[in-house]
Amino acid sequence: MRNFLIKRLLLSILIFFFVVFIIYLLMRCMPMSYVETMAQQLSQAPGSKPYEEWLLQLNAQYGLDKGIIPGFFDQLKNLLTGNFGDSWKFTVPVVQKFNEVIWVSFTMGGIAFILELLIAIPLGVIAATKQYSRTDYAVTVFALAGISLPTFFFATLLKLVFSVQLGWFDLVGLIGRDYNHLDAWGQFLDKAHHLVLPIVTLVVISVGSLMRYTRTNMLEVLNSDYIRTARAKGLSEKRVIYHHAFRNTLIPLVTIVGGSLPGLFAGALITETLYAIPGIGWTSYQAMTAGDIPFSMFYLSFLAILTLAGNLLADILYAVVDPRVRIA
């Protein structure tokens, strides 16, 4: 177990190194980068230096005058020593900006995830126990429709129905017009109110795959021999399904849940952009399109670490939950 962990950790570090390098390479090769855009703007001011001079000066100022490889190692050193620098677009320290926006995304993702579990697992189990029944078809269609719905289309439909036609929610934004005049409880309610549509969007879009997964696993378990044995013993159907079968269905589910926990920090880029929720997804989208290297590097390497940690966590959890799995 320990050897396995060490090996996995070392591999993760190697992978992380390459991922960060690729991301840095991409950011540096971007034409019309942040610095070039800024130099162009500055050189257009009346009586200003020409574009080339500004470019040179700004490149030196932002540390882009080095080659890609030395620049990358500088960046890597900064990342590893926790010196993340200042965001170019938001002109505040990267960590500060990150801290401002991450919690909205985390709350949104967390609530959506819990709702997904609460909806997907019971429905998936029911669909599997009544395979090929009308319920099963309904659940399958619902799940596949959820998977097939493009986020932006579904979000727009929700906006049209609930914001425009019914007027229950604001079209976009996290806080209402009179947010500043509300007391603490009112502010909380206001934010919660604005998060309803984004969370519904997230849940409907992603509940499908979890539901399908639960159904497939449950079917697999229900087809196994020990379930037949349990039935043969004369146990009630309820006990067979919810005691014997369901527990074993949970094994792969736990790994999925464990694996997707870090993903909660990743934010929902499209949903946040559509609802103009100032979460990490939206912020990083703005940073990336503006070519803000420090922020994008921080966010993307953060995501990479989360993914690696998630994979590792899933493996460990699998071994913890299922004693039959021996990690070599």
Place this chain on the structure above:
Amino acid sequence: MRDNMDNLKGKTSQDFTNPVRPQQVPETAAKRHVDKLLEENRTAAASGGNGGDQEYSLNDDRRVKVLSPGALVAKRFFRNRLAVVGLTILAVMFVFSFIGGLLSPYGQDEVFFREELQLKEFAGATMNNEYRYMVADGQEFGAVLQAQLGLVMGKEDSFTYKNVTYHVTEEGPELYSVDVDGVLVAMAYKDIINPVATGATFSFDFSYNALRAYAHGESTFQAEGSIYDLDDGGTVTLNGEEVAYISRLIVQSKTSGTVISRELRERVAEAIENDETEFTLTTADGVQQDYALEYDAATRSWSIKQETPTRVFDSYTFPSAKHWLGTDKNGMDMLTRLMYGGRVSLVIGFIVVFISAVLGVILGGVAGYFGKWVDNLIMRVVDVFYCIPSMPIIIIIGAAMDGMRVDPQVRMLYLMLILGFLGWPSIARMVRGQILSLREQEFMAATEACGISVPRRIFRHLIPNVIPQLIVICTMSLGSTIITEATLSFLGLGVKFPFASWGNIMNDVTNSYVLTSYWFIWIPAGVCLMLAVLGFNFVGDGLRDAFDPRMNR
């Protein structure tokens, strides 16, 4: 024995479809037996000459229907109602996109125009509130004198400047004349004499007498040896012919080269008097023109706007017989764009999946077959790809292409390459996993013993066994690729105008006016997108069930 050999040979490719699954082995063995018997029967029937359409006894082998594994899969697939629904949806979408585009009478980027009456600034009108000065022929009355006159008007009847005394006479309301020792020098007035003939000017004598007569309410006046008639409206006629008219309203044309007709001027005066905001004027040639009148308090002027026909994009027209789904903001036919958009979305989906499948199969096959360090290397690359968040990367590249102003057509190509390149790791992982277990099977030992070359072993004997799973994974990822492309196009980073794609058609809803008022712009595109993806998912799901031997329906 020979018979048996032939049989084996004929069945090889089919048998290899599912060698992993032990459940299938007895089934195929039985089938082989049946096949053999059938073969014997057929030869017997051929030699005996009695045809096949006779009644068989109950335990006759010929009553058993024999299906190849492929036919079994097809049978299972078509028994799945959802899969059939999905297949139908896909067929409809394909016909709609690929044949619909040919049938549509319009082009993808054909712009429609319409004539629209737009109010355009035509003229401005002001009431003259400033005194104007006119100097008699051969006299001097400069700016200083004008200022002096302004000071005394209505208060005193004379002023002195440079030892000359000027007498001021109030001839009527807001009409003053100045004389020096009985000789008229100048006059100050507010009513303006407009000539009927364009470009005509009037002498001081004429103006003075006309204005005086107008102020006094006289009906005739004499000037320059002629007798003019003057009516209440201020029209001056000479021998029944209109010469000029007096009015305080100044109407100036805003566009050069247009002459404000007298009718218009009078109509404007009337409209201002009656506080009208709109009026219609029929010109001499019988053309009816609509005008709008707006008062601007800040400049104390009226602006006269004329409705002029203008050629504009026929944008956001509601569905009609001509445009079944209306037109978009650029005045292009929505239905046609939807068809071409479907073509782009589907073609991009197929090419992307094809690229990732080819890469994934080759790399996954190689990794799985060789194992050891090759496997390790390729799998670590796969891990790296898994770790790179794909959406942010595509967004960065999209923004970069925006910066480089890549041609939309080339951009589409790049998009396919990038999406294809980012998609291969999951396929490679699946292929490798399958091949790891397949290569331990006996038939691989057989290929090795036969001395078949390695590439042939991988691609002829291993990969065909992965095809079922490959088909399923490809069908499923077709759906997700189409969604990814649409999302990118929706964000403005994918397929660009003038090319249509279901995503960039929906891009218009970022304008909330379109969202609320023009459903026909975005709902059809969204529904098409959803249906296509749903079709792929239904079919993929059905295929997975059909290929799975444990599913016995």
